[in-house]
Amino acid sequence: MNNFTFYSPTEFCFGRGREQEAGELCVKYGARRVMIVYGGGSVVRSGLLDRVKASLDAVSIPYIEMGGVRPNPTDPKVYEGLALARSFKPDFMLAVGGGSVIDTAKTIAAGYHYEGDFWDFFIGKAKVGNCLPVGVVLTIPAAGSEGSGNAVITNEKTLQKLGIRQPMLLRPKFSIMNPELTMTLPEWQTASGISDMMAHILERYLSNTPDVQIGDRMAEGILLAIMEEAPKVIANPNDYEARANIMWCGTIAHNDTCSLGRQEDWNSHAMEHEISAEYDVTHGAGLAVIFPAFLLYMSDVHPHKVAQLAMRVLDVQPNLPSDADIHNPSTWPLDEQKRVAKEGALRLKSWFHDVLHMPVTFAQLGVPNPDLELLNQRLHQNKGAVMPGYFPLDAETTMQIYKLAL
Ligand code: NZQ
Numbered sequence: 001m002n003n004f005t006f007y008s009p010t011e012f013c014f015g016r017g018r019e020q021e022a023g024e025l026c027v028k029y030g031a032r033r034v035m036i037v038y039g040g041g042s043v044v045r046s047g048l049l050d051r052v053k054a055s056l057d058a059v060s061i062p063y064i065e066m067g068g069v070r071p072n073p074t075d076p077k078v079y080e081g082l083a084l085a086r087s088f089k090p091d092f093m094l095a096v097g098g099g100s101v102i103d104t105a106k107t108i109a110a111g112y113h114y115e116g117d118f119w120d121f122f123i124g125k126a127k128v129g130n131c132l133p134v135g136v137v138l139t140i141p142a143a144g145s146e147g148s149g150n151a152v153i154t155n156e157k158t159l160q161k162l163g164i165r166q167p168m169l170l171r172p173k174f175s176i177m178n179p180e181l182t183m184t185l186p187e188w189q190t191a192s193g194i195s196d197m198m199a200h201i202l203e204r205y206l207s208n209t210p211d212v213q214i215g216d217r218m219a220e221g222i223l224l225a226i227m228e229e230a231p232k233v234i235a236n237p238n239d240y241e242a243r244a245n246i247m248w249c250g251t252i253a254h255n256d257t258c259s260l261g262r263q264e265d266w267n268s269h270a271m272e273h274e275i276s277a278e279y280d281v282t283h284g285a286g287l288a289v290i291f292p293a294f295l296l297y298m299s300d301v302h303p304h305k306v307a308q309l310a311m312r313v314l315d316v317q318p319n320l321p322s323d324a325d326i327h328n329p330s331t332w333p334l335d336e337q338k339r340v341a342k343e344g345a346l347r348l349k350s351w352f353h354d355v356l357h358m359p360v361t362f363a364q365l366g367v368p369n370p371d372l373e374l375l376n377q378r379l380h381q382n383k384g385a386v387m388p389g390y391f392p393l394d395a396e397t398t399m400q401i402y403k404l405a406l
């Protein structure tokens, strides 16, 4: 296991009615003036925004609000938020919504004290140094931003969708998580969120660092829990227990507990970010298209971890010689690693399609003729000629993966 530092100071307040505590929690973390950020209106329609504002009124905290953050959030909204913040002078950001809202709030928080252009953080020109604290009332389990030290923003002009990762500064102070708030989600958003959280686990699972059993077993356990609970929330959106399980899985999938002490692979995410930047598709749906293609490719060139996933999570049985170590697929005959891995990749693809009703090809995603040359070119402009990870990817290999997703 590699050395690691794990700093995860977020207070998670989970369960029914917890949004009523938003005001008290802001006070607890030092807020005296709050800027609320929200999305396209779901929190207005559900009455959540009014309840959050009432809880701030109850503790006499003045606030200003900015709505209208759209999915795949873009830089103009961040600039708008920064201008509003600089006139109102909040000392605390409160995000009420999903990953897009939280990431916009985090980015405003990061840019508030910075004299240059906040985009500098995203292109590696500057590091976030001083950041307003952020609190969250989560409405969709998906991106995991409620527990992560990340934010992802798209530059509308260059169509670069890039992230920043600074857990020391960007993890929220608190995250309120009431599973009941997720019952109004359309099936598409529920399912896209589930695809995204599964991808977050898999990006951490696909690691070459040996002997991190805790990471593997946690990842496998969370994947199994998601695959057990997902059909329940799809069948009955009001199933509180299933919603609760999915919601907490989404946080643990992305707060780094599964990746501590080992190399990670974020290449599927990078490949998907190019798709959602160019075609504005839902991030999790894009991952349901890319991830099976990525696993299929890996089944051929670097199968051992995919084979382990296939055996332990997707119930594929290996046929092994009697002296083989079933727990260690890298010791299996290579052909059997490949067979098991490939079968697992195909089973996962079917599961996304049949259980989550997710698209699993570009055409099903609503992009029948993707400009793969453009996506691939931007991918390597943003991520370098060779993307390191579970298996190093150059432009030729990423093109093959994109093609497998057609
Ligand atoms: O905007 P409103 O009206 O609120 O509607 C939203 C939006 O249309 C709707 N929604 C959310 N909660 C709802 C609801 N509708 C009904 N009832 C509710 N309770 O759902 C839609 C999607 O919301 P969004 O915030 O975009 O979803 P998500 O949480 O999936 O966030 C996606 C963004 O996060 C980024 C993605 O790339 C994408 O831009 N990511 C952020 C990460 C991070 N910060 O750590 C990591 C992820 O890998 C990801 O890249």
Ligand code: ZN
Pocket: 143, 196, 197, 199, 200, 269, 283
């Ligand atoms: Zn994601």
